[in-house]
Amino acid sequence: MSLSYRPYEFGFPGLLAMVVVTTALVIYTKIYFCGSSLDGERIPSAPYRIPFLRNTIPFLFNSHQYLVNLREKFGTSPVRLSVGGQNIIYIPHSDGTATKMLKSRNLTQTPLIIKHLRDNFGMPERDLRLYSDQSDNNPSQADHRALHSMLSGTTLETFADITATQLVKSIEAKRAEWTDWVELPDLYTFVRDELSRAQMYALCGSEIFNVAPTLMHDFWEFDKQLPNLFKGLPTWMIPKAIASRNKMTSHIHNWHTRLREAPPPNPDTTPWDPIHGLRLMSSRRKIWHELSPEGQVVQDLGLIRASISNSTAATIWPILATLHHPTLTPRILAATTPHFTPPTLSFNRQTLTTIPLLNSLYLESLRYSTAVAITRQPRAPDIKMGNHTFNHSDTLLALNWTAHYDSSFWNEGAIRPNITEPEHPVEEFWAERFLKYPNDPYSGPIRTSTPLPPATRTKPSIHTAADDATAKLITTGLQDNFFPYGGGSNICPGRHFAKQEIIFTVAVMIRAFEMEVLEPEVLEGVRPDERYSLMGNLPPDRGVRLRVRGRRI
Numbered sequence: 001m002s003l004s005y006r007p008y009e010f011g012f013p014g015l016l017a018m019v020v021v022t023t024a025l026v027i028y029t030k031i032y033f034c035g036s037s038l039d040g041e042r043i044p045s046a047p048y049r050i051p052f053l054r055n056t057i058p059f060l061f062n063s064h065q066y067l068v069n070l071r072e073k074f075g076t077s078p079v080r081l082s083v084g085g086q087n088i089i090y091i092p093h094s095d096g097t098a099t100k101m102l103k104s105r106n107l108t109q110t111p112l113i114i115k116h117l118r119d120n121f122g123m124p125e126r127d128l129r130l131y132s133d134q135s136d137n138n139p140s141q142a143d144h145r146a147l148h149s150m151l152s153g154t155t156l157e158t159f160a161d162i163t164a165t166q167l168v169k170s171i172e173a174k175r176a177e178w179t180d181w182v183e184l185p186d187l188y189t190f191v192r193d194e195l196s197r198a199q200m201y202a203l204c205g206s207e208i209f210n211v212a213p214t215l216m217h218d219f220w221e222f223d224k225q226l227p228n229l230f231k232g233l234p235t236w237m238i239p240k241a242i243a244s245r246n247k248m249t250s251h252i253h254n255w256h257t258r259l260r261e262a263p264p265p266n267p268d269t270t271p272w273d274p275i276h277g278l279r280l281m282s283s284r285r286k287i288w289h290e291l292s293p294e295g296q297v298v299q300d301l302g303l304i305r306a307s308i309s310n311s312t313a314a315t316i317w318p319i320l321a322t323l324h325h326p327t328l329t330p331r332i333l334a335a336t337t338p339h340f341t342p343p344t345l346s347f348n349r350q351t352l353t354t355i356p357l358l359n360s361l362y363l364e365s366l367r368y369s370t371a372v373a374i375t376r377q378p379r380a381p382d383i384k385m386g387n388h389t390f391n392h393s394d395t396l397l398a399l400n401w402t403a404h405y406d407s408s409f410w411n412e413g414a415i416r417p418n419i420t421e422p423e424h425p426v427e428e429f430w431a432e433r434f435l436k437y438p439n440d441p442y443s444g445p446i447r448t449s450t451p452l453p454p455a456t457r458t459k460p461s462i463h464t465a466a467d468d469a470t471a472k473l474i475t476t477g478l479q480d481n482f483f484p485y486g487g488g489s490n491i492c493p494g495r496h497f498a499k500q501e502i503i504f505t506v507a508v509m510i511r512a513f514e515m516e517v518l519e520p521e522v523l524e525g526v527r528p529d530e531r532y533s534l535m536g537n538l539p540p541d542r543g544v545r546l547r548v549r550g551r552r553i
């Protein structure tokens with residue numbers, strides 16, 4: 001029998017199969033490329049493979065890389081996605097589009113906040129109406145004003161003072177105790193636990209720890225489960241996440257019960273109280289008094305999470321950088337010494353936050369680790385922004401991460417002879433990225449418009465404490481590529497606190513301890529943990545074992 005290919009021998013079933021396959025291929029090809037041609041005003045759609053689910057699976061389960069890839073594929077154009085039946089328009093940072101979105105008065109966060117509180121934090125349905133209240137003195141407006149006014153001025157000072165005092169007290173004790181080397185299983189867990197406890201104390205007072213002795217442990221369990229809660233999956237699919245949320249809400253509920261036994265102090269004279277916490281907490285409770293007890297709990301949980309998780313994750317990267325680059329430690333010590341009172345760890349908060357090197361570490365940490373989804377919705381149908389028109393039901397989404405990693409904007413240091421890689425690629429934490437050194441033309445955060453000639457140096461330049469004393473911090477010209485705190489009227493109200501907290505914690509930790517990494521190969525591999533992408537600052541993706549001992553100053 002001949003084995004030559006004779007299609008007609010397939011007969012009817014074969015032909016039918018061919019027709020079906022060809023039709024499927026045509027449909028698939030159409031779906032795959034649908035809308036992906038740019039035609040002026042039209043927003044291209046992201047390709048998808050599964051018709052019904054469209055972009056849901058990659059967006060929910062690999063959101064970080066998915067958005068990075070879309071940005072690479074579509075460049076400066078917005079891209080339309082369909083996620084769980086919801087229209088999401090990914091807004092790129094380039095050409096100032098994301099900045100326009102942040103500043104636009106035609107866009108609002110309200111419907112998205114309502115969805116977020118209901119789906120991710122379990123806000124009872126009956127309380128949600130208060131968020132859409134349009135009256136002049138609606139609680140959302142009053143809350144917005146309270147957050148912005150009390151996270152600056154005297155309440156901010158109290159918040160930062162108490163956090164710093166608590167942190168220093170605990171670290172002083174460990175420094176005194178750890179005169180010999182002590183092994184720690186993970187640097188991040190250590191710093192995180194010290195800082196978050198101090199911050200929780202400053203925010204909520206001391207009584208909450210009596211009411212809920214396992215509070216901090218349970219908070220970090222809840223935080224670990226947030227990526228699952230944020231996927232919008234049915235509760236039966238995420239029982240652990242729901243249990244961790246219930247545990248936190250039950251702690252806060254018990255604390256609220258305790259609060260009802262002790263009347264709040266006069267807010268005009270008492271910025272902080274051991275039972276009620278920071279004035280901001282009791283003021284917000286007053287603003288939201290119409291919420292049910294469960295709603296009040298969710299309201300506090302939201303602020304506690306926003307306040308603690310991001311700044312804690314951002315604090316670790318400068319400290320990890322000192323393990324990568326040991327010459328950084330003496331420079332931090334030299335720069336901070338005039339601001340401390342030896343032999344204690346007490347410091348001058350106001351002057352410490354002016355040190356250019358510490359500011360550069362802080363800003364680089366925000367650049368390197370912030371991945372917050374910033375969302376808005378049009379207030380009315382057919383809102384125009386730039387060349388595009390958006391529908392009422394579109395959710396506009398900007399991700400600061402893609403802007404912060406855009407190598408066409410950020411300076412990556414010098415190109416050295418015979419080495420194709422720049423000295424400091426955007427994927428690396430570069431402590432000095434935001435500093436301009438007078439004698440180093442390759443320094444500064446922004447790539448020069450005309451490329452500089454290759455450097456003659458064969459190794460990355462190492463700056464000294466004397467160089468740092470002459471360096472200038474550069475923060476101008478960054479807006480379209482650097483928006484860790486979002487922008488416009490919704491800009492993060494906690495940014496002044498976060499800056500102080502990150503800077504003083506880095507200074508205190510470096511001053512308090514000598515640190516030696518035990519597994520250098522693990523340290524080499526540490527990257528921001530993308531599982532937390534869209535939700536805030538990314539902590540390290542693996543533990544770093546080290547030994548520490550109190551530094552003698």
Ligand code: HEM
Nearest residue numbers: 306307310311314372484485486487490491492493494498
């Ligand atoms: C590294 C630290 C932090 C980063 C990167 C960060 C980032 C952000 C971003 C991107 C937003 C959304 C802004 C927008 O939509 O335009 C936001 C909102 C918010 N942040 Fe922060 N944040 C940080 C620390 C804090 C701290 C320490 C607090 C509290 C003390 C805080 C409280 C809030 C609150 C309450 C909101 C919602 C504001 C509103 O709904 O009007 N954040 N934050």
